[in-house]
Amino acid sequence: MLSSKFLMGRHREDLSAIEIVALEEAAGSVTSYGAREEMVHHGDEVTHSMLLVEGYVCRYMDGLDGERQLVALHVPGDFVDLHGFALRRLDHDVASLTEVKVANYPHNTLSQLIIDHPNLGRMLWFSTLLDAAMHREWIFRLGRLGAIGRVAHFFAEIGRRLQMVGLSDGCNFSLPFHQSDLAEACGITAVHANRVLRELRERKIVTFKGGQVVVADIRALCTVAEFDDGYLYPSAH
Amino acid sequence: MLSSKFLMGRHREDLSAIEIVALEEAAGSVTSYGAREEMVHHGDEVTHSMLLVEGYVCRYMDGLDGERQLVALHVPGDFVDLHGFALRRLDHDVASLTEVKVANYPHNTLSQLIIDHPNLGRMLWFSTLLDAAMHREWIFRLGRLGAIGRVAHFFAEIGRRLQMVGLSDGCNFSLPFHQSDLAEACGITAVHANRVLRELRERKIVTFKGGQVVVADIRALCTVAEFDDGYLYPSAH
DNA sequence: CGTATGATTGAAGGGTCTCAAAATAGGTGG
C-alpha cells in the first residue's frame, strides 16, 4: 500500500479502515525521481501533493549568494508538500536526495476526500502541523545550540523519525547526506561540520560515514542535543 | 467584529459573507490578559483556540539552562494556537507581551464549522500553514544570516505583517520588545543585540527605541535582511 | 591511470559571547 507508512507511529490508529482505503484510493499516479533532482521549484503553482513512498526528500531555501538552508527533511510516510494544497504555491524548493518514489494526490481529489471524511481531513491537517512542530524545533536548534548540539539534534530527530516508520532501531540508519548537506541543515560550514563529526566520533557518541549513521551512545546524543521527542507527537506516551 | 482582521491582506477576500458570519458566530468568550503573562504552557491539552484581537503574543521554547528561543510572534488577526486544534497539545509556551484580548474558539465548535463550511476550513488550515511558512523563513534567518541580517529581517517581517492588518505603514510600528526579547527572537545575546541596533542606527537603516521601530531606509533594510515578502502570501501580487 | 568529487586538516581572522561595570530610563514613595 502506497500510504501504509502515513502517520505510522503518529496516531495512525486514529484512522478508520474506511478512511485508510479512501486515502489509498485518492492516490493518483506514482512518480519516480532520480537522486538529487529538483522536484518542485519555489513559486510554482502546485496542483497535487506528493506522499513519499520510498527514498529521502529535502526542502530548502536559497540565500542571495547561493548558500542553501535546508528547512525540512522527509522520510517515507511523509507528505512532502501537502501544505501546497492550501497555500497553492510553494515558498521554497523541493529536491530528492536518493532515488525516490512518490504517490501523487490531486488537489481536487483531496478537496472531495476531506468533505467525505472530515476526520481524515483533520489527520491530513495534523500531518502538516507536525511539519510545523519540527520547524519550530529547528528554529530552537539553530537559535540556541552550538554546532555540536545542532548536528547531534539533527541525528537524534532523524533517527527517531525513521524509527517511527520502521526504518531504524533509532541508533542505526541510513542518511544519504554529504557533509555539506549536513552543514546546510545545521547552519554551519561544511568544514566545520567535518570537525564536529570528528568530535562526536572521538567522544564515542555517534559516527557518520558513507551515508550511514551509527549512534554509539544515545543517552549522550540526546543530552548534547537537548533532544526530547515530544514535539514529534509519537503515538505512545 | 472580533475576526475582522483574520487573514486581512492574506486572501481574506476568498471568504464569503456567510463564512465570515459563521466564523464570527463560532467565537466563544473573549478573554483578556495582562502584559507578560503565560497564556498556555507546553504539554497542556488545549480545548479551544485563540484568535488575537488586540495586543501582541509570542510563542517560545526553553533550553536546558533557561535560555529562551522565540519561535513566533503574533499580531492582531493571527490565530495564536489554532494548530492546537489538530495537535491537541502544544509543544511550546505561549505568552502575552502587551495587554491582550483574544476571542476563544472551542474545538468542538470548530469541528462543526469545518464540516458546514469546507472552504472556511481550508482557510483555517491555510492560516496555520502561514505560520509554518514563517517558521521556515525563521529557520533560514537563523541558519544563514549574521546578527545584523537577523535583526533586520525580523523588523522587516513584523513591519510587513503589521502593514497587512492596517497597523503600520510598513516603516513605523510599535514593537513591545526589550532588547533581550529581540535577542531571543534572533538567536543572539542581549548584549550583541544592543551592538547590532547601534550599527543599524549608525548606518541610518532603522532605529528601535522605547518599543517603537522607525525604518529610515526600507530598501537597505530589505537588502541587509535578504527579505522578500513572498513567504507571507500577501493578497496582491 | 587520470580525473572529479568529497573528506580532512591547518592557520589565521572575524563575529559573537562572556563577564563586568557604568549609564540611562522608568516607576514609586516621600
Added chain:
DNA sequence: CCACCTATTTTGAGACCCTTCAATCATACG
C-alpha cells in the same frame, strides 16, 4: 517635584567558536 530603586541599555576587554582560504588526502569512476 525630588530621591531613590530597579530594570534596561550601553560600553569595554578578553576569550572562544566558527569561518575563510588553502592545501592535502581519500575514494569512486571513467
